Amino acid sequence: MSGLLAPTVGNEVRARSRRSTFEGRFRVLLLAVVVLSVLAFGVSEGDAGLTITLMSAAIVGWVLTETGSRRGVPRWATVLVLLGILIGAVVRSLQGTPMVSAFSTFLASIIVLKLWEKREIRDYGQLLTLSLFLIIGAALTATTVWIGATLLALTPLVALGVMMYQVYAARERARPAWAEAATFGPLSWERTGRGLAGMTAFAVVAGSAIGVVVFVTVPRGEGILPGWVPRSVAVGRETGFTDRVDLGQGGLISESQATVMEVELRPSITGPRIGGPGQRQYLRGLVLEDYSDGAWTRADHAQGLEHEERETGQILLLGRVQSGETTIVQTVTLREPALAPAPVFGLSRMVDLEFIPAGRQSRLTVKLRIDRSTECVTHQEETSLRVRYRVRSRVERGAIDEGGWERAAVMFPSQRIGTLARTLLAEADVEPDPALRDPADDARAARVFESHLRSAFAYTLASEAPAAGKDPTEWFLLTVRRGHCEHFASGFVALCRSVGIEARVVAGYLASEFDGERGVYVVRQSNAHAWAEVRTGPDRWTTFDATPPAELERILEQQRGWSGLMGRLTDSLENVWNSRVAMFDSMAQERLFGRRSGSRSWGNGVVEWARSLVRSSVEEAESGSHGWWIAVAWIVGGLGGAAGLVLVIRRRRQAMHARAWGVEGEAARLHVALDRAIERRRGRRPAWIPLARWAQAEGPDAQHAAELVYGWAFGGEAPSPAALSRAQRTLRALRA
Numbered sequence: 001m002s003g004l005l006a007p008t009v010g011n012e013v014r015a016r017s018r019r020s021t022f023e024g025r026f027r028v029l030l031l032a033v034v035v036l037s038v039l040a041f042g043v044s045e046g047d048a049g050l051t052i053t054l055m056s057a058a059i060v061g062w063v064l065t066e067t068g069s070r071r072g073v074p075r076w077a078t079v080l081v082l083l084g085i086l087i088g089a090v091v092r093s094l095q096g097t098p099m100v101s102a103f104s105t106f107l108a109s110i111i112v113l114k115l116w117e118k119r120e121i122r123d124y125g126q127l128l129t130l131s132l133f134l135i136i137g138a139a140l141t142a143t144t145v146w147i148g149a150t151l152l153a154l155t156p157l158v159a160l161g162v163m164m165y166q167v168y169a170a171r172e173r174a175r176p177a178w179a180e181a182a183t184f185g186p187l188s189w190e191r192t193g194r195g196l197a198g199m200t201a202f203a204v205v206a207g208s209a210i211g212v213v214v215f216v217t218v219p220r221g222e223g224i225l226p227g228w229v230p231r232s233v234a235v236g237r238e239t240g241f242t243d244r245v246d247l248g249q250g251g252l253i254s255e256s257q258a259t260v261m262e263v264e265l266r267p268s269i270t271g272p273r274i275g276g277p278g279q280r281q282y283l284r285g286l287v288l289e290d291y292s293d294g295a296w297t298r299a300d301h302a303q304g305l306e307h308e309e310r311e312t313g314q315i316l317l318l319g320r321v322q323s324g325e326t327t328i329v330q331t332v333t334l335r336e337p338a339l340a341p342a343p344v345f346g347l348s349r350m351v352d353l354e355f356i357p358a359g360r361q362s363r364l365t366v367k368l369r370i371d372r373s374t375e376c377v378t379h380q381e382e383t384s385l386r387v388r389y390r391v392r393s394r395v396e397r398g399a400i401d402e403g404g405w406e407r408a409a410v411m412f413p414s415q416r417i418g419t420l421a422r423t424l425l426a427e428a429d430v431e432p433d434p435a436l437r438d439p440a441d442d443a444r445a446a447r448v449f450e451s452h453l454r455s456a457f458a459y460t461l462a463s464e465a466p467a468a469g470k471d472p473t474e475w476f477l478l479t480v481r482r483g484h485c486e487h488f489a490s491g492f493v494a495l496c497r498s499v500g501i502e503a504r505v506v507a508g509y510l511a512s513e514f515d516g517e518r519g520v521y522v523v524r525q526s527n528a529h530a531w532a533e534v535r536t537g538p539d540r541w542t543t544f545d546a547t548p549p550a551e552l553e554r555i556l557e558q559q560r561g562w563s564g565l566m567g568r569l570t571d572s573l574e575n576v577w578n579s580r581v582a583m584f585d586s587m588a589q590e591r592l593f594g595r596r597s598g599s600r601s602w603g604n605g606v607v608e609w610a611r612s613l614v615r616s617s618v619e620e621a622e623s624g625s626h627g628w629w630i631a632v633a634w635i636v637g638g639l640g641g642a643a644g645l646v647l648v649i650r651r652r653r654q655a656m657h658a659r660a661w662g663v664e665g666e667a668a669r670l671h672v673a674l675d676r677a678i679e680r681r682r683g684r685r686p687a688w689i690p691l692a693r694w695a696q697a698e699g700p701d702a703q704h705a706a707e708l709v710y711g712w713a714f715g716g717e718a719p720s721p722a723a724l725s726r727a728q729r730t731l732r733a734l735r736a
Contacts, residue, residue, distance in 0.1 A: 033157050282508060283508045507528075
């Protein structure tokens, strides 16, 4: 008997080969999941060095522990290292690193450490779980197209890995019960691989279909289910115009090369085109004057605010040309339909504005918000039509001594910045005290601050978040001394205001890419820029840009070279991903279902019907009118659906167990009935124990019924009426 139970040498060799086939593939698959999840984490953090280090450590640890004696690092050593990593993650979080980023770093470190330890079957499950959470953390940190591509690649791998782990773990749990059975053998990929691949394909397709439905019906923002799903986490940052300069966020800012607009400059409507390569133009959008909690926003000028409506061809007067001033006409063509609210861009201060036809489009009516105090205009209504407008602006005059005017009282809430500003002015022999300094010297004082920032500070798109409780502008000026254009503009304005100089932040675009064939400036999202304006006269604001010009020129050169071309191609793909997927909101949802500028379609009707149904139910529940029966209906429906789903799953599980042993047809139904009857008495039958063995403990009648099922299923012996009747009586007795 022992000879029958013990495998021969040849069988053992073949067993090892089969084991290496299934288990080896499972381990290789798990390594791929781990490496890709670490890669996704590195891409989301924008740290190439960290990514390469973690991936290399993961692969080396895997090779050392999966080959040879498979001895890993002692558990006490990994615990000490893990404790140090945990302390580091807490410190990073306290220093201002986003919680998701710090936690993801901790998860990635745990994964790498587990690859250096000796592993058991549960450790593989933990690696799968940790990798899944790391992927979620990467998706919350950044929404780039590369993160999306990594998620698409990981989805089938994770699904297949989970299924293979379940089979592998079940086999290991069954090993003690089967230790004396000669039929217990190793797993074989040939026997299980096709079924697992089919189940994985079904799970991926079904899950993707459900995910697409949820994604389309529940977008960012309101969507079909208003107020039921929170707005998406603010993830990732990329260059682009914004009406709020928030300096409290750290991390890498990606540069999108998507085209925003094209601008043509002329001295008059019919004059020759102006501009050329290397000539930069500041396209002014919005003026940001209020500073609070590390962010610059628009001031609420209630007295100087006007609302007007203009149609195509109607001119809006905004200012007047003074003696000795010249004007430039800018024709701006937006490349994408205008969202609302959106600023009207122009050089310096606008004199008049006219919306003009773009191609063969119909007449366009635009609602405008006019801020006379800052001479900024925004159009307040979204349109799917192409927007094109013509702006006439005054050219800034040169330095003119305009003494005799009084400046308004301004300040910046930081004594340390005030001390720095007064020190810089004193060293440049400029009066720091605004009560003693002539307003005509404000321009000179501003040049001192501009020169200081340009020469002593560094430009970077990988900015650091300020420490907890620190003002980000003060953090930039006095601690890190490096940042992007928003930091430079904010720091410059803070220095000016701290010594009584009226200054404000301006958000817009710095146009530099000139198309010589068409004579237009091509403005991209990467050209988004922030600078400052300083009041240098009773009715005069002068442009100042503290961003180091050498850095701006370097970025422009990169955009013009081959790397810029490849970057534009890559960022075009990134732009499609961001606009169609990452930033899919309620307006995009309505456009998808057919809404176009007030027009209705079947798809839009479906969206509105679903939205109105949910809203009416919520409103009635909140108001108390029929709210009780709505709540009861939802609860009963949900419980009924859940109960039905559980019942179906239980029946399907037992049927799958029967088919796993080769039982089908009428015999399978009898198999399931007998299995359920014994389950009520003994509990669930382990999947690796056959029914005949499980029924032995219930007596000879139960064993006879199980043998009848086996003879019917495997021997082709149809039971006699008497035997079938005896089996039915046994079932009734077991159920009783």
